[in-house]
Amino acid sequence: xxxxxxxxxxxxxxxxxxxxxxxxxxxxxxxxxxxxxxxxxxxxxxxxxxxxxxxxxxxxxxxxxxxxxxxxxxxxxxxxxxxxxxxxxxxxxxxxxxxxxxxxxxxxxxxxxxxxxxxxxxxxxxxxxxxxxxxxxxxxxxxxxxxxxxxxxxxxxxxxxxxxxxxxxxxxxxxxxxxxxxxxxxxxxxxxxxxxxxxxxxxxxxx
Amino acid sequence: xxxxxxxxxxxxxxxxxxxxxxxxxxxxxxxxxxxxxxxxxxxxxxxxxxxxxxxxxxxxxxxxxxxxxxxxxxxxxxxxxxxxxxxxxxxxxxxxxxxxxxxxxxxxxxxx
Amino acid sequence: xxxxxxxxxxxxxxxxxxxxxxxxxxxxxxxxxxxxxxxxxxxxxxxxxxxxxxxxxxxxxxxxxxxxxxxxxxxxxxxxxxxxxxxxxxxxxxxxxxxxxxxxxxxxxxxxxxxxxxxxxxxxxxxxxxxxxxxxxxxxxxxxxxxxxxxxxxxxxxxxxxxxxxxxxxxxxxxxxxxxxxxxxxxxxxxxxxxxxxxxxxxxxxxxxxxxxxxxxxxxxxxxxxxxxxxxxxxxxxxxxxxxxxxxxxxxxxxxxxxxxxxxxxxxxxxxxxxxxxxxxxxxxxxxxxxxxxxxxxxxxxxxxxxxxxxxxxxxxxxxxxxxxxxxxxxxxxxxxxxxxxxxxxxxxxxxxxxxxxxxxxxxxxxxxxxxxxxxxxxxxxxxxxxxxxxxxxxxxxxxxxxxxxxxxxxxxxxxxxxxxxxxxxxxxxxxxxxxxxxxxxxxxxxxxxxxxxxxxxxxxxxxxxxxxxxxxxxxxxxxxxxxxxxxxxxxxxxxxxxxxxxxxxxxxxxxxxxxxxxxxxxxxxxxxxxxxxxxxxxxxxxxxxxxxxxxxxxxxxxxxxxxxxxxxxxxxxxxxxxxxxxxxxxxxxxxxxxxxxxxxxxxxxxxxxxxxxxxxxxxxxxxxxxxxxxxxxxxxxxxxxxxxxxxxxxxxxxx
Numbered sequence: 001x002x003x004x005x006x007x008x009x010x011x012x013x014x015x016x017x018x019x020x021x022x023x024x025x026x027x028x029x030x031x032x033x034x035x036x037x038x039x040x041x042x043x044x045x046x047x048x049x050x051x052x053x054x055x056x057x058x059x060x061x062x063x064x065x066x067x068x069x070x071x072x073x074x075x076x077x078x079x080x081x082x083x084x085x086x087x088x089x090x091x092x093x094x095x096x097x098x099x100x101x102x103x104x105x106x107x108x109x110x111x112x113x114x115x116x117x118x119x120x121x122x123x124x125x126x127x128x129x130x131x132x133x134x135x136x137x138x139x140x141x142x143x144x145x146x147x148x149x150x151x152x153x154x155x156x157x158x159x160x161x162x163x164x165x166x167x168x169x170x171x172x173x174x175x176x177x178x179x180x181x182x183x184x185x186x187x188x189x190x191x192x193x194x195x196x197x198x199x200x201x202x203x204x205x206x207x
Numbered sequence: 208x209x210x211x212x213x214x215x216x217x218x219x220x221x222x223x224x225x226x227x228x229x230x231x232x233x234x235x236x237x238x239x240x241x242x243x244x245x246x247x248x249x250x251x252x253x254x255x256x257x258x259x260x261x262x263x264x265x266x267x268x269x270x271x272x273x274x275x276x277x278x279x280x281x282x283x284x285x286x287x288x289x290x291x292x293x294x295x296x297x298x299x300x301x302x303x304x305x306x307x308x309x310x311x312x313x314x315x316x317x318x319x
Numbered sequence: 320x321x322x323x324x325x326x327x328x329x330x331x332x333x334x335x336x337x338x339x340x341x342x343x344x345x346x347x348x349x350x351x352x353x354x355x356x357x358x359x360x361x362x363x364x365x366x367x368x369x370x371x372x373x374x375x376x377x378x379x380x381x382x383x384x385x386x387x388x389x390x391x392x393x394x395x396x397x398x399x400x401x402x403x404x405x406x407x408x409x410x411x412x413x414x415x416x417x418x419x420x421x422x423x424x425x426x427x428x429x430x431x432x433x434x435x436x437x438x439x440x441x442x443x444x445x446x447x448x449x450x451x452x453x454x455x456x457x458x459x460x461x462x463x464x465x466x467x468x469x470x471x472x473x474x475x476x477x478x479x480x481x482x483x484x485x486x487x488x489x490x491x492x493x494x495x496x497x498x499x500x501x502x503x504x505x506x507x508x509x510x511x512x513x514x515x516x517x518x519x520x521x522x523x524x525x526x527x528x529x530x531x532x533x534x535x536x537x538x539x540x541x542x543x544x545x546x547x548x549x550x551x552x553x554x555x556x557x558x559x560x561x562x563x564x565x566x567x568x569x570x571x572x573x574x575x576x577x578x579x580x581x582x583x584x585x586x587x588x589x590x591x592x593x594x595x596x597x598x599x600x601x602x603x604x605x606x607x608x609x610x611x612x613x614x615x616x617x618x619x620x621x622x623x624x625x626x627x628x629x630x631x632x633x634x635x636x637x638x639x640x641x642x643x644x645x646x647x648x649x650x651x652x653x654x655x656x657x658x659x660x661x662x663x664x665x666x667x668x669x670x671x672x673x674x675x676x677x678x679x680x681x682x683x684x685x686x687x688x689x690x691x692x693x694x695x696x697x698x699x700x701x702x703x704x705x706x707x708x709x710x711x712x713x714x715x716x717x718x719x720x721x722x723x724x725x726x727x728x729x730x731x732x733x734x735x736x737x738x739x740x741x742x743x744x745x746x747x748x749x750x751x752x753x754x755x756x757x758x759x760x761x762x763x764x765x766x767x768x769x770x771x772x773x774x775x776x777x778x779x780x781x782x783x784x785x786x787x788x789x790x791x792x793x794x795x796x797x798x799x800x801x802x803x804x805x806x807x808x809x810x811x812x813x814x815x816x817x818x819x820x821x822x823x824x825x826x827x828x829x830x831x832x833x834x835x836x837x838x839x840x841x842x843x844x845x846x847x848x849x850x851x852x853x854x855x856x857x858x859x860x861x862x863x864x865x866x867x868x869x870x871x872x873x874x875x876x877x878x879x880x881x882x883x884x885x886x887x888x889x890x891x892x893x894x895x896x897x898x899x900x901x902x903x904x905x906x907x908x909x910x911x912x913x914x915x916x917x918x919x920x921x922x923x924x925x926x927x928x929x930x931x932x933x934x935x936x937x938x939x940x941x942x943x944x945x946x947x948x949x950x951x952x953x954x955x956x957x958x959x960x961x962x963x964x965x966x967x968x969x970x971x972x973x974x975x
Contacts, residue, residue, distance in 0.1 A: 027456050027533055033291045034525045034559060037298035042563040044302030045600075048309040049571065049582065049593060056588030058581070069251065076243060084236040087279055091229055133580050137588030140580035144571065158943075162950055175953065188279045192272050195243075199268040203250050207260055290532055297644075301560045304647055309596055312651055315660045316592045 025178040032182045036189050039152075043193050046145045047200060054205075056137035063142065063205035066129055068122070072202045075118045076194065079153075082111035083191035086184040093180050098172055101180065102164055108187065109160050112153055119150050142201065149197055152190055159183060227281050235278025242271040333483050336417060338400075343480055372909040374458035375867055376443045379465045381762065383440030384755070386469060390433040393476065395829060397425035402786075402822035405815050408807045418803035419486035420505070424479070426489025431513055432472040434609045434743070437751045439468070439523050441612065442551050444762050445754075446527060448858035448865055449545050451536025451874045451881075456529040458907040459955070464519035464526065466917035471516025474924050478508035482928065485509035488801070490598050491572070493583035493591040498576045504928050510573045511924035515917075517565055524558030527551055536857065538876035542636070545856040545880075546622075546629055549636050550615025553643035554608050560647065561604035568597040577927070592657055599650040607646040610742065611639060613750025614681055617703050620757055621685045623852050624700040625692025628880060631684040638677035638684075645674045655726045664723040671721035678714055682707060697852070698772035702753035705780045709745030713738060716791065731801075734794025737787045744783055752779075752832075760846040764864040768842070771835035778828030786821025789814035847972065855883035862971035868904045868959055871968050901965065903958040910955070916945035 054063070086108045092100030123143070126132075133143040163179050170176055246264045249255050255263060276282045285291050333339050357363050370378060400421055404413045413421065443461070447454055455461050478484045485505035487496040496506050531552045535544065544552075571582045572594065581589035622629040629635065651659060651667035685707065696704070716738040720729050729735055760766045793814050798805065805811055850859040857874055858865075860882045875896060878884050889895050923938025925931075968974075 027529060030290065030533065031457060031460075031525050031529050034294055034528060037294050038521060038525070038559050038563045040298050041301055041305070041560060042567055044305045045564050045567040045597065048306045049567075049597070051306060052309050052313045052593055053582065053588065053590060056581075056590065058586070058588035060587075073247065077240075080236070080239055080243065083239075083275070083279060084232060087227070087232040087235075088229075091227070091232065133574070133578050135581075135587070137581040137584075137590065140574065140582050140589075144574060144580070144582075159950075162947055166951065170953065179950075185280060188275055191279075192275055195268050195271050195275075198243075199246065199264050203246050203264050204261060207250050207256075207264075294528075297556070298560065300644075301647055305564065305600060308600070308650075309593070312596050312659045312663055313590070313593060315658060315663075316590065 025174050028178055029181060029185075032185065036185065039189070043145075043148070043196075046141075046148055047196065050141040050145045050201065053137040053141040057139075058136040060136045060139070061129065061131045062138070063201070064207075066126055066131055067202055067206050068125075069202070069206060071118055071122050072198065075115050075122075076198050078111050078115045078118070079191050079194050082108045082115070083188050085111065086187040090180060090184050093172055093177060096172060098167060101172070102167055105160055105164050105167075105180075109157055109164075112157050112160070112187075116150060116153055116157070119146070123147075146197060146201065149190065149193055152193075156183065156186055156190060159186075227278070227284075231278045231281075235274055238274045238278070239271050242267045242274065331481060333480055336414075338417075339480065346480065367911070368909070371914050372462075372911045374454075374462045374907050374909055374913075376447050376455050376458065376461060377762070377865060377867075379461055380440045380443030380445075382465060383436045383443060383468075386472065387433050387435075387437035387440060390428050390436070390472060391829070394425050394428040394433050395826060397421045397428070399822055399826050401425065402819040404803060405805075406819040407816065408805050408809070408812055410804055413803065415803040416486065419801070420484035422801055423485050423488055423491075423509075424475075427475065427485070427509065427513070428472075429743075430489065430605070430609070431516065432468075432475065434747055434751070435516075435520060436468055436472075437755075438554070438609055438612050439464070439520070441616070441751065441754050441758070442523070442527055442555075445758055445858060446530060446548060446551055447534075448761070448861065448869055449548055449856050450531065450534065450539060451857045451870060451876065452530065452534040453869050453873075453904065454907065455526050456534060457526050459910055459913065459949070460522050460526055462910065463913035463916065464523040466913045467519030467522075467920060468516040470917040470921040471512050471514070471519065471924075474515060474921055474928075475508055475512030477925075478505055478512075482508065490602060492598075493572065493575070493589075493594050494585050496572060497584055497591075498579075499584065506576065507573070507928040510569050510576075511928055514566065514569050514573075515920050515924055517562055517569075520558060521562045521566070524555040524562065527555045528559065531555075536870075536874045536876050536881075539881070542633070543876060543879045543881075546618035546632070546635055547612070547615035547856075550611045550613075550618070550639055553639040554611040556640075557604045557608045557611070557643045557646060561601045561608065564597060565601040565605075568594060568601065571597075573927075577930075592654075595654050595657065596651075599653045600647070603650040603653065604643075604646040606739075606743070607642055609747045610750070611643060613706075613747050613754075614639065616750050616754040616757065617685060617706060618681075618688075619856070620699045620703045620753055621688040622880070623757075623854055624695050624697065624703075625689045626853065627688055627692040629684070630687035630690075631680070632879065634680055635684050638680045641677050642674060645670065645677075649674055652721055652723075652726070655723045656730045668721050668723040672718060675714060675718050675721075682711060697756075698767070698769055698776060699753045699757035699852075701773060701776045702749045702756065705776065706745055706749040706753070709741060709749065709780075709783065713741030713745050717742065729794065731799055732794035733790040733798045733800060736800050737790035737794060740787050740790075741783075744787075749779075757852070758858070760851045761849075761858055761863050761865070765839060765843045765845050766851055767839045768835050768844075771831055771838060775828050775831035775835060778824050778831055782821045782824025782826075782828055784821070785824060786818050789818045789821075793818070849971075850882075855880040857882055860885070862968075862973060866967045866971065868906065868964065868967075871901060871964050871973070872898045901961045903960050904964065905956060905958055907956050908954070910949075912945050912949050916942055919945060 085104050089101050089104035089108060092098075092104055131139050133140050160183055163176070163183055166179065167176050246267050249260060249263055254260075282292060282295070332343075357366060370382065373379065400413060401418065404410050404418060443455070446452075482504040485491065485496075485501075485508060487501055487506060487509075491506060491509055494500055496509075531544070531548055571580075574580045575582050575584060575589070581587040583589050583591045583594040585591065618629055618635060648670045649667055651663055652671045655664050655667070685703075694700075716734070720726055720735065720738060756767060756772065793811055796809075796811060796814075798809070798811050805815075846863045849862045851863075852859070857876070860874065861870060874881065885896060919938050919941030921938075923935050923942065926933070926935025926938055
């Protein structure tokens with residue numbers, strides 16, 4: 001069970017090389033998966049804090065008063081679609097279609113950018129309506145939870161652009177293949193987190 | 208990493224961790240759309256209220272999570288031993304503990 | 320202008336205490352000495368190429384050990400300062416404010432900057448060798464983890480002379496740690512120092528899980544792994560599940576302080592108790608994180624020096640893994656007095672008592688391992704034998720504390736202090752010392768002097784009991800933790816003085832250890848066998864110190880204690896397992912990025928501490944630039960040719 005994992009046994013000349021590199025890339029995929037689990041716990045802790053503190057509005061505005069659902073619903077469908085298109089990018093890659101791969105990644109990144117734009121617009125509006133991070137425990141928890149997700153999406157955008165540049169330079173290799181797989185996994189993960197933000201923060205908030 | 212081209216030889220290796228088909232992505236996307244629409248219809252039209260609405264909301268979210276896990280993240284295709292699945296389950300247990308434990312412990316300590 | 324500078328300097332640097340001026344002078348002199356020595360001996364290049372940029376797990380391990388021993392010195396000095404202040408009633412050695420700072424830094428340093436890195440050092444030094452691998456899964460990340468820890472620790476320690484130390488306790492409970500009650504920069508040093516090194520710890524956890532699950536030598540099935548490897552796996556699982564909680568909790572505290580949020584404030588809907596709830600969700604697993612590897616070390620040592628197989632292998636594995644999971648269900652026992660209701664307290668009291676069961680199982684396994692073994696008692700074994708009674712008593716006082724109604728009496732008294740020092744010194748420190756003594760010859764290629772080592776052991780062991788047994792009684796007599804002085808009328812004088820004497824005995828024990836190391840370097844007793852103790856696991860099958868690629872050919876494993884079985888086969892006149900032919904070895908290249916990136920983190924952290932965005936933002940930009948640079952760099956590995964392997968093996972006296 002363990003032998004396939006030892007990347008150091010690779011031979012530079014023979015066919016072993018592919019095996020070695022392939023294993024190395026599989027090893028990195030596994031590490032990234034574990035990282036995502038730690039990120040799950042990070043968001044879980046933020047959710048716990050939100051759930052405990054969300055009624056502590058200290059007499060200030062509540063979410064039910066200020067949330068505007070059309071924008072949130074748009075964000076939700078945009079992010080869901082981008083999760084789908086990042087999957088299509090991987091499918092293009094598996095076909096060896098570099099153009100299709102980069103094209104779908106661009107679509108994904110554009111959708112991600114519009115998600116962030118909508119979120120920032122929402123935040124600015126909320127602050128103008130008197131709900132800033134320092135307004136109450138409830139809003140502190142809101143901005144931190146939703147903002148941490150937004151920060152993850154923004155980091156993902158920069159990362160995705162860097163991968164597109166690398167794809168342009170190196171083409172589809174075992175290394176870039178792994179990187180695309182990882183970013184798409186990350187993107188699916190962010191959509192999953194958003195499902196819970198959408199459900200627990202917004203839907204239950206306006207209910 | 209020394210550079211070397213991608214080629215057919217790799218496909219054989221990759222087959223056990225292949226990344227789904229168009230079909231699986233489309234099914235996943237469609238199910239996700241439906242599972243997002245259900246809560247919207249229920250809450251915005253006031254079909255259900257209170258606890259029952261919460262249950263439906265959370266159930267849709269969890270179902271959508273499961274759908275994406277299988278159709279987008281291809282959890283099922285992992286080879287044995289299924290480390291990824293095991294770590295995921297462990298992580299989810301801890302997340303549940305954190306959320307449920309915090310709610311329980313803080314029940315008597317809420318100071319609005 | 321001059322006045323401005325003066326004003327700034329008097330705020331920026333910590334002033335007013337002769338102890339601090341003394342420390343300032345010592346720090347400056349040490350730095351000058353180090354720089355001069357490096358320049359004089361022309362060692363800068365060596366330092367950069369062989370150490371700072373190294374991604375070799377063995378070198379990273381050594382750097383962890385050195386850094387953690389320095390931190391042990393600093394944390395130990397803090398302890399002795401506190402014990403001096405408490406030696407007699409109404410002592411005026413430390414001011415109450417200074418005392419607050421010292422007990423805070425003592426706790427943080429000992430747990431996060433001493434125990435954790437010493438543990439990571441042992442992981443690095445041993446795990447790849449023990450599972451027959453050539454490095455960890457992600458050598459670059461490993462180096463990054465170390466440097467993040469290093470710069471995090473530096474940032475934390477800088478607070479001693481610049482800006483002021485944190486002084487709200489080692490877990491920094493709000494509201495005391497909030498801006499309203501701690502307006503200084505000390506708390507921000509605390510947050511950023513721990514945050515930066517915490518990222519490193521999380522990455523180490525991931526790294527070693529993947530290393531252990533995926534990089535074992537062929538044939539080493541999970542149930543054939545050495546017990547130390549199992550304990551590291553269980554500890555790392557706990558790390559990856561617990562550390563994100565710490566990251567969030569500290570981040571929330573920082574957002575409170577920096578952006579005026581209201582998570583844990585007393586007004587505007589904040590709730591300080593949520594912090595206490597969250598921090599212990601990390602804090603309780605944390606103590607198991609540090610103690611589990613010690614259990615693994617003792618298992619190795621018990622088997623080696625009894626010349627017997629470890630008793631109850633399966634139950635040991637089960638105990639380790641169940642502790643790492645159960646440690647997540649007991650956190651509320653740290654705040655029974657918070658008032659969460661009888662149901663909560665009852666539940667967490669029971670889970671706490673339950674977790675004592677697997678721990679008890681392990682103690683019996685060690686005893687049965689030694690039972691009727693061919694025992695010998697070199698220093699690692701001595702620490703093991705010192706550990707068992709100490710940990711049993713410490714564990715049992717822990718069970719006393721877990722009884723919720725009784726805890727209302729024990730809470731925050733010296734009884735608690737004595738309890739957790741008994742498990743942390745008797746369990747963790749003794750365990751890591753044992754490990755260090757045990758694997759020292761493998762790491763450095765020479766043995767440590769046994770005679771001085773035994774002196775050190777007895778000083779530590781006796782000093783421990785003299786120091787902490789009185790504290791149980793002081794706790795029962797009503798002395799609470801964190802008091803900086805007490806009156807003659809309390810009747811605590813004799814016990815406190817005894818305790819202080821014990822503390823200094825342990826301090827002398829530490830000096831003996833330093834002497835032991837220096838003495839052993841001078842009169843070097845080289846280990847040419849690679850197997851000085853008659854070891855059982857794979858790390859003893861290769862030369863000491865291990866060559867940079869560890870194993871010339873990857874070993875094939877067919878049973879537990881692979882090296883022991885191989886030796887038995889050879890002793891019976893059977894042929895040794897044939898080795899495959901030498902092949903070029905694939906190795907990762909050194910990289911300066913981890914160092915530079917961590918230094919950027921330091922700059923960013925320092926900027927945030929002083930609210931200097933002109934410094935914090937460039938720091939963060941530097942971090943991002945390093946990440947992108949690394950992502951675009953595809954030239955990260957090379958091969959060691961067969962000739963070079965042959966030369967290296969021959970130089971170590973091994974035929975290939």
